[in-house]
Amino acid sequence: MTTAxxxxxxxxxxxxxxxxxxxxxxxxxxxxxxxxxxxxxxxxLLTSFHSEADAATNPPSLAASLTLDGYREFFGGGGGPTPWPPLINSLSASVFSTVLVLVLALPAAYALSIRRVRKWTDVMFFFLSTKMLPVVAGLLPVYLFAKNTGMLDNVWLLVLLYTSMNLPIAVWMMQSFLSDVPVSIIEAAQVDGARLPTVLARVVAPVAGPGIAATALICFIFSWNELLFARVLTGVVAQTAPVYLTGFVTSQGLFLAQLCAASVVVSLPVLAAGYAAQDKLVQGLSLGAVK
Structure with a gap:
């Protein structure tokens, strides 16, 4: 027998x-x-390891010697200010606002996807319409409110702002994720006597875990990178990491190597969070893509 x-x-x-x-x-x-x-x-990343003289050359040199001076200066090795308070402020505002967004968005998405309220499409459009206003248009009213209530330069004001800014997109994302949760398992839990908080925490959240993780990561990134409100509403006490970065552009010149080193350090938490949650992020963003 021969084979072809x-x-x-x-x-x-x-x-x-x-x-x-x-x-x-x-x-x-x-x-x-x-x-x-x-x-x-x-x-x-490469420029952050160059000296200021090598970083300022035009055209820049790829073969310049490498040094950690930019990172030493960023962390206050030369007697300058320390970046830890702004980094802690950014982390606090991002984490607390993300947690608040998830706590508020999960029951809202449940009501819009599984136990749909009347005219839920109008509600979804209302959530989306809140993102149509330019951010700068709301800057003055927010500033006046913060000034009159004594909340200027307060990290909790940023938590409230980031929560309100990220809540619409979180509800939109989680509504699509929760639409894929089987209603039968929710009804089975309710037959066993589970109340709504138990259903959300022990049934819906584990099933929609990848989608919730994707939503949390995106809200964390948006909060961490926000600059405009933090630049106007904070000073020294509640200064965030993006605002701290703007201090490297001064009237004395642009400290390019140190600025690049600071940008690398400030980017690390977002990169680390994205790397740690990459599996959940891919699963969450692909939910509903294949029926």
Whole structure:
């Protein structure tokens, strides 16, 4: 008995060869696009290890000697201010606001997806409409409110602001995630006597865990990166990390190496959170994509 030989590359039909070349070209294009997106971050990382003199050269030198002076200056090694209070303020505002967003968004998404209220589409549009107002348009009223209530330069004001800013997008995301939760398991829990808080905490949250993790990560990133409100409403006590970064651009010049070192350090919490939750993030963002 003889077996037919597998067709070689030259024996493939013309359509198959064309599709293979197209796939290879698309793969190379995807790699080129990915590398181009990473180049600015890689350049910032390399510049952070250069001295100020080497970082300021034009064109910049790739072969310049490496040093940790930028990181030492950032962490106050040269007698300058320490970055720990702004970093702690950013972490506190981001974490507490994210927790509040999840606590408020989970029952709201439950009411809009599983136990739908009347005219729930109008409610969803109302949530979305709150994101249509330019942020700068609400800056003056918020500033006057903070001034009259004595909450200027207070990290808890940022917690409330970040919660209100991230709540609409969190409700929208979690509504789509909770729509995929089987109603039968919720009804079974209710038959066993579980009340709504128990259903949300012990039935809905574990099933929609990837979606909740994706929502939490996105809210954390938005809170950590927010600059406008933090720049206007904080001073010294509640100064956040993005506001602290703007202090490296002074009338004396731009300290590029130190600024790059500070940007790398400030970016690490977001990168670490994204790396730790990457599996949950992919699962959460892909929920509902395949029925």
């Amino acid at each position: 030989a597998h067709p070689t590359r030259h024996q493939l039909p013309p359509a198959a060869r064309k599709a293979k070349r197209r796939s290879a070209a698309l793969g190379l294009l995807a790699w080129a696009a990915g590398i181009s997106f990473c180049l600015p971050a890689l350049w910032m």
